Amino acid sequence: MPTGPVDLTAIETDAAPGFDGGKSEGKAALAEMGDELADLQERLFAEGRSGGRRSVLLVLQGMDTSGKGGVLRHTVGLVDPQGVRITSFKAPSEEERSHDFLWRIERALPGPGYLGVFDRSHYEDVLIARVRHLAPDDEIERRYEAINDFEQRLVESGTTVVKCMLHVSADEQRERLLARLDDPTKYWKYNPGDVDERGYWGAYREAYELAIERTNTELAPWHVVPSDKKWYRNLAVGLLLRDALRDLDPQWPAPDFDPEVERRRLLDAEPPA
Amino acid sequence: MPTGPVDLTAIETDAAPGFDGGKSEGKAALAEMGDELADLQERLFAEGRSGGRRSVLLVLQGMDTSGKGGVLRHTVGLVDPQGVRITSFKAPSEEERSHDFLWRIERALPGPGYLGVFDRSHYEDVLIARVRHLAPDDEIERRYEAINDFEQRLVESGTTVVKCMLHVSADEQRERLLARLDDPTKYWKYNPGDVDERGYWGAYREAYELAIERTNTELAPWHVVPSDKKWYRNLAVGLLLRDALRDLDPQWPAPDFDPEVERRRLLDAEPPA
Numbered sequence: 249m250p251t252g253p254v255d256l257t258a259i260e261t262d263a264a265p266g267f268d269g270g271k272s273e274g275k276a277a278l279a280e281m282g283d284e285l286a287d288l289q290e291r292l293f294a295e296g297r298s299g300g301r302r303s304v305l306l307v308l309q310g311m312d313t314s315g316k317g318g319v320l321r322h323t324v325g326l327v328d329p330q331g332v333r334i335t336s337f338k339a340p341s342e343e344e345r346s347h348d349f350l351w352r353i354e355r356a357l358p359g360p361g362y363l364g365v366f367d368r369s370h371y372e373d374v375l376i377a378r379v380r381h382l383a384p385d386d387e388i389e390r391r392y393e394a395i396n397d398f399e400q401r402l403v404e405s406g407t408t409v410v411k412c413m414l415h416v417s418a419d420e421q422r423e424r425l426l427a428r429l430d431d432p433t434k435y436w437k438y439n440p441g442d443v444d445e446r447g448y449w450g451a452y453r454e455a456y457e458l459a460i461e462r463t464n465t466e467l468a469p470w471h472v473v474p475s476d477k478k479w480y481r482n483l484a485v486g487l488l489l490r491d492a493l494r495d496l497d498p499q500w501p502a503p504d505f506d507p508e509v510e511r512r513r514l515l516d517a518e519p520p521a
Numbered sequence: 522m523p524t525g526p527v528d529l530t531a532i533e534t535d536a537a538p539g540f541d542g543g544k545s546e547g548k549a550a551l552a553e554m555g556d557e558l559a560d561l562q563e564r565l566f567a568e569g570r571s572g573g574r575r576s577v578l579l580v581l582q583g584m585d586t587s588g589k590g591g592v593l594r595h596t597v598g599l600v601d602p603q604g605v606r607i608t609s610f611k612a613p614s615e616e617e618r619s620h621d622f623l624w625r626i627e628r629a630l631p632g633p634g635y636l637g638v639f640d641r642s643h644y645e646d647v648l649i650a651r652v653r654h655l656a657p658d659d660e661i662e663r664r665y666e667a668i669n670d671f672e673q674r675l676v677e678s679g680t681t682v683v684k685c686m687l688h689v690s691a692d693e694q695r696e697r698l699l700a701r702l703d704d705p706t707k708y709w710k711y712n713p714g715d716v717d718e719r720g721y722w723g724a725y726r727e728a729y730e731l732a733i734e735r736t737n738t739e740l741a742p743w744h745v746v747p748s749d750k751k752w753y754r755n756l757a758v759g760l761l762l763r764d765a766l767r768d769l770d771p772q773w774p775a776p777d778f779d780p781e782v783e784r785r786r787l788l789d790a791e792p793p794a
Binding site: 294295297298317320321324325328329330332334336367418422425426429430432433435436437438440443446448449500501502507510511513515517520 | 567568570571590593594597598601602603605607609640691695698699702703705706708709710711713716719720721722723773774775776778780783784786787788790793
């Protein structure tokens with residue numbers, strides 16, 4: 249996203265910018281990317297096991313049904329789960345509320361070499377918190393700068409931050425909620441509260457616009473991902489992740505031992521009994 | 522495993538018990554199982570989101586190179602990463618050592634609906650701890666019963682515990698360590714200390730035999746998985762996981778709302794602006 253004022257109504261939700269094909273080509277492109285993504289992630293993981301300090305944090309935000317879970321399954325699911333740390337942030341617990349809003353976020357940050365994924369994040373503290381007045385106005389105001397300082401520190405300490413807003417239309421959300429009501433295997437994903445939140449659609453849009461505008465920094469920029477097309481959403485996040493990993497360009501670590509010496513140790517030793 | 526004394530030398534490492542085909546059939550069988558595994562896991566996750574308390578804990582133990590990482594990637598990787606919680610236990614930190622050996626284990630247990638996976642586990646505290654005398658003999662002795670009590674409590678509170686010992690031969694381990702030395706993309710997996718541990722092969726075997734014998738309970742039985750064939754190891758753990766999930770037979774949760782009422786709420790509301 250370019251910096252400056254944000255108008256989400258000007259960003260199409262059902263577009264597929266930068267991709268020429270349709271659904272089947274999009275799915276094939278994601279699958280094809282799988283090997284490269286997995287390779288890059290494994291290199292980063294190897295680096296982390298060998299003294300490297302770098303990591304990647306993927307932040308997924310979006311209205312209910314925008315597809316955070318779908319991205320976890322279809323895109324994040326392409327890499328080795330061993331190197332992934334997913335955290336789903338719910339309404340904060342009493343203990344979490346007794347601390348600064350970033351306390352629980354700090355505890356969920358990826359370690360060296362890991363791909364951390366936030367399904368919702370510290371942004372809820374300036375989104376639902378703003379719309380539903382869960383904190384005083386001046387506290388909400390304070391948080392934008394606190395987030396920028398926090399993310400700057402993250403980036404400076406070696407974590408690449410990839411922030412994605414999964415952008416769906418109100419019509420598409422209605423269709424997806426109705427689909428959950430039509431399918432007993434999807435009832436568990438439905439929450440009557442989602443319809444209440446939907447009543448604040450305009451207020452959420454404004455809160456997103458403000459949050460993106462205030463925290464769309466050079467070090468940790470926002471990406472608004474058109475998400476009415478599920479296949480495009482999954483592909484677009486995959487491409488963002490791939491580009492972030494390519495920029496890191498993680499290399500297989502050099503050995504801190506002499507392979508020839510080790511080979512001899514293995515071959516010369518008595519076979520263990 | 523039947524209960525009673527355990528003789529690991531009597532269990533073939535390169536066999537494929539219960540499976541007729543070879544490598545390509547085995548890989549195909551695992552891939553085919555993917556949909557059922559993913560479906561069962563999603564049902565369990567749905568149950569956990571709807572008030573259910575059940576979960577599954579997969580414990581992976583085995584000598585270096587036995588393939589714990591391979592199982593994570595190829596078998597656990599078949600299900601939605603959103604519902605999986607993997608913990609890799611390393612040598613305990615100073616803080617961890619200052620607590621009872623089960624302290625860090627408790628903190629890593631899967632929540633309701635989750636598939637927890639331990640890459641190494643509390644069993645290290647009666648394996649390397651026994652072989653390398655990291656704790657007094659009477660403390661090691663105490664731990665077997667402590668583990669049984671702990672696992673009994675886990676099972677009684679709704680966690681199915683699937684314990685797998687990935688069983689490789691010393692020859693196969695040598696080949697795998699040599700392969701790591703032949704391939705710069707695998708150097709990071711090689712640790713000269715692995716050769717030192719290999720020198721205690723017989724002591725580890727005895728420690729495994731004792732651990733399995735003492736903790737092979739009806740509630741939390743051990744499975745010794747022949748693991749010289751990687752494809753068989755991945756398939757066998759997949760089958761154990763599938764059987765555990767089938768036994769739980771998780772059902773899609775009933776709605777705690779009236780779908781018809783919700784449908785009307787969605788359709789009757791003004792389209793949000």
